[in-house]
Amino acid sequence: MSSVKKHYGFSAISRSLRPFLIGKGFRLVTSLTILVLLARFLPQKQYAVYISLQALVTIAGALSSVGIQQVMLRYMPELRAAGNNSAMYRMLSVGMFLRVVVVSLFMLLAWPLTGWLGETFSIEQWLWVLPWYALVGLLRLTAMSLSQSLEALLWQKQAQYSMAIGGMARLVGMLIALQLGVMDLWAIVIIELCSEGLSLALLLYGWFTQRSSDELRQEGSLDWWSENKPRVFRFGAWSGLLNQTRILYGSAPNRLFAAHYLGTAELAVLGFADSLTNLARRLMPARMLISMIRPVFMANYSSNQDFGQLVKMSNLVYRLNAGLLALPIVLLFVVGEPIFDWLTGGKYGMAAPILAGFLALMIVEGMRSMLELLVQAVEKNQILLTNLIQSVSLFLAIPLFEYVGLWALVIVNIVGTVSANFAIIYLLKKYDFHYRVDVGLSLLIMVYAVIAGLAGWWMLQTFGSYILSAVTIVMVYLLCMLVRLPLFDDEKEKLKLLMKNQFKSAKKAAA
Numbered sequence: 001m002s003s004v005k006k007h008y009g010f011s012a013i014s015r016s017l018r019p020f021l022i023g024k025g026f027r028l029v030t031s032l033t034i035l036v037l038l039a040r041f042l043p044q045k046q047y048a049v050y051i052s053l054q055a056l057v058t059i060a061g062a063l064s065s066v067g068i069q070q071v072m073l074r075y076m077p078e079l080r081a082a083g084n085n086s087a088m089y090r091m092l093s094v095g096m097f098l099r100v101v102v103v104s105l106f107m108l109l110a111w112p113l114t115g116w117l118g119e120t121f122s123i124e125q126w127l128w129v130l131p132w133y134a135l136v137g138l139l140r141l142t143a144m145s146l147s148q149s150l151e152a153l154l155w156q157k158q159a160q161y162s163m164a165i166g167g168m169a170r171l172v173g174m175l176i177a178l179q180l181g182v183m184d185l186w187a188i189v190i191i192e193l194c195s196e197g198l199s200l201a202l203l204l205y206g207w208f209t210q211r212s213s214d215e216l217r218q219e220g221s222l223d224w225w226s227e228n229k230p231r232v233f234r235f236g237a238w239s240g241l242l243n244q245t246r247i248l249y250g251s252a253p254n255r256l257f258a259a260h261y262l263g264t265a266e267l268a269v270l271g272f273a274d275s276l277t278n279l280a281r282r283l284m285p286a287r288m289l290i291s292m293i294r295p296v297f298m299a300n301y302s303s304n305q306d307f308g309q310l311v312k313m314s315n316l317v318y319r320l321n322a323g324l325l326a327l328p329i330v331l332l333f334v335v336g337e338p339i340f341d342w343l344t345g346g347k348y349g350m351a352a353p354i355l356a357g358f359l360a361l362m363i364v365e366g367m368r369s370m371l372e373l374l375v376q377a378v379e380k381n382q383i384l385l386t387n388l389i390q391s392v393s394l395f396l397a398i399p400l401f402e403y404v405g406l407w408a409l410v411i412v413n414i415v416g417t418v419s420a421n422f423a424i425i426y427l428l429k430k431y432d433f434h435y436r437v438d439v440g441l442s443l444l445i446m447v448y449a450v451i452a453g454l455a456g457w458w459m460l461q462t463f464g465s466y467i468l469s470a471v472t473i474v475m476v477y478l479l480c481m482l483v484r485l486p487l488f489d490d491e492k493e494k495l496k497l498l499m500k501n502q503f504k505s506a507k508k509a510a511a
Contacts, residue, residue, distance in 0.1 A: 023160020024282060030167040031279050037174055038188070039272050039344045046185040048264045051255050051271030052121045053130070057137035058252035061144075064106035067240030068099050069145055071232055074239075074376055076152050084220030089211060091225075092149055099145050100138075107134050121259040132189050139196035146203045150210075158206025166199025231379075238381035246387035248394045249416065251278055254409045257394065261401050270406050272344065273351040277358040280325070281365075307433050310377060314370035315438050316491050321366035322442060323486060325359050326449035327477050332356035334456045334473060335466045357410035364417045371424045371435070380431055386423040390416040441486040452477035 038047060072095040079088035111131075118127040143163070150159040173191035177183045211217055225232075247253070251274050258267045336352025375383045393416025400408035425435050456473035460466065485492065 017156075019157040019160055023156065023164045026164040027160070027167050028279060028282055030164070030171045031282075032276075034167075034171050034174060035272070035275050035279065036343055037178070039348055041178060041183050042185070042188070044268045044347065045264055046126075047271060048259070048267045049123045049126045050185055050188065051267060051274075052123050052259050053126075053133045055252040055255035055259075056117065056121075056130075057133065057140065058250075059247070059256070060106060060110065060134075060137055061103070061141045062243055062247050062252070064103045064141075065240060065243040066102060067236035067238070067243070068095050068102065069148065070239035070243075070376075071095065071236040072149050073152050074235060075228075075232060076149065079220070079224065080153060082220075083216075084224055085214065085217050086220040087222055087224040088153075088220070089217055090222060092207075096142075096146060096149065100142055103138055103141050107138060121256055122264070126185060129185060129189055132193065136189060136192045136196055139193070139200055143196060143200040143203055146200070146207065150203065150207060153210075155206065155210055158203065158210060162202035162206055163199050165202055166195045169198050170195035235379060235381060238384075242381060242384045242387055245385060246391055248391035249387070249413070253394055254413070257397060258406065258409070261398065262405070266406055269348055269351045269354065270409070272340075272348040273354040273358060273406075276351075276355050277362065280328070280359060281362060307374070307378065310374055311435055314374060314435075316487070318367050318370055319438065319441055319445065319486050322363045322445050323481070325363050325366075326445050327452070327474065329356045329359045330449050330453040330456065330473055330477070331470055332359070334453060334460060335470045338466055354406050354410065357407065357414075361410060361414050361417065364414060364421060367421055367437070368417055368424075371421060371428075374428065374433070374435065375424065378428075378431070378433055380428070380433075383424055383427045383431075386420045386427070389420040389423060392416070393419070438488075441488075444484065444486045448477055448480040451480060 038050070042050065072091060076088050076091055079085070079091065114127060114130055117130070118124040123130070143166070147159045147163055150156075170191055173195065174183070174188070177187045177191065255267070255271060255274060258270045262270075332352045333356050336356065337349040340352045341347075341349035372384065375381060390413075393412045394409075396412045396415070397408040400411065404411070428435050452473045455476045456469045459472045460469035463469075
């Protein structure tokens with residue numbers, strides 16, 4: 001069996017899928033529970049400060065990204081698929097060491113700016129917490145980097161379970177803090193410091209045990225590095241540059257702009273909606289499966305150079321993504337506000353339509369994620385300078401804040417991402433890589449969402465029941481899907497085969 005089939009073939013994906021889904025699902029449930037606890041019990045001012053601290057860590061991670069992680073995620077699957085294990089393990093060790101060094105140096109260099117950060121983002125009262133949260137950030141960024149690297153090798157059990165256990169420890173710590181009556185920002189920082197440290201320790205243990213048990217770890221040659229050094233440095237330099245071009249797009253800059261231009265109450269609403277959006281990003285196929293899709297993309301393209309096959313795979317993931325997101329978008333617009341009021345004790349009901357807008361953004365972001373993988377696979381990273389379109393679009397929100405408030409962020413993010421997607425497709429075509437969206441099937445999903453939304457709205461107007469309206473929306477949407485799935489016949493067969501293999505694996509494990 002060739003190395004590419006052994007490590008990244010259909011059977012390898014099937015073996016990895018079960019721990020992947022279990023770990024991701026467990027993390028999603030614990031993260032959602034933690035989010036509701038924070039929104040319900042943390043004072044609004046402290047919650048707004050917590051939102052700003054999270055954003056600063058995210059920005060620090062982006063600014064300190066100089067292409068190291070991207071190099072590992074791009075070339076480790078290629079080395080593994082080629083059977084060059086010695087070079088792959090060397091890249092993982094050196095890459096992780098450099099990542100920790102760079103992040104640590106960035107945190108130290110940013111230390112003199114703490115006063116300015118406190119004044120700019122309205123966290124002066126809690127500025128003394130910033131050094132401690134910087135340590136949380138260092139542990140979190142290191143754990144995330146190592147987790148992504150293990151996922152690139154399809155070591156999903158080690159990657160997902162380690163992060164899931166850390167998440168559970170965080171939830172238990174918060175429940176204890178609530179029981180003791182000490183649920184404040186300082187308690188949250190201490191809890192996160194311990195839970196992130198636990199996740200990192202488990203990830204390191206998983207890494208070393210997997211490497212030690214690999215009897216072929218010395219297979220291959222370290223000469224690969226000297227032969228491919230220009231290629232790797234070029235890819236890493238472009239990746240580092242491209243990370244900086246997108247620094248003003250996403251969750252963190254949205255939060256920091258809101259902290260500067262809007263009030264505490266609006267920042268807290270954005271923080272709740274945005275945190276739920278980030279949880280939803282973990283669930284959507286384009287992001288949830290990225291750790292499995294990326295190595296498969298890279299390994300397969302390095303072996304057969306078949307760009308058309310990658311386009312088909314990306315289109316399938318995009319439609320799965322849109323199909324899953326359309327239903328909650330409709331539910332949020334029609335019945336979301338009373339549900340959010342109930343969850344948060346009447347604090348953040350107005351976050352429901354904002355969340356619906358961000359979920360709509362995630363649909364176009366799903367296509368953006370797939371396009372980015374295609375660009376990385378063909379090593380035309382210069383195309384991703386289109387990131388600047390997304391970053392620049394944020395400034396358009398400043399004059400809009402006065403008229404539409406938080407909706408300004410939703411609008412400009414969608415406009416920027418759609419524009420960047422069109423630019424990437426055009427530039428790929430210039431390099432003779434043709435990308436086409438399955439427009440008909442994508443529109444079908446939109447039609448299903450509109451039909452379900454109108455049915456739910458009619459039920460609400462007629463009977464005044466939010467529960468009946470929500471049930472109607474779900475049933476009508478699922479009925480539409482049963483009548484005509486937005487999939488091609490060959491895609492249905494592949495998904496059926498994958499589910500069949502998972503059922504056999506689960507049955508075997510139970511026996």
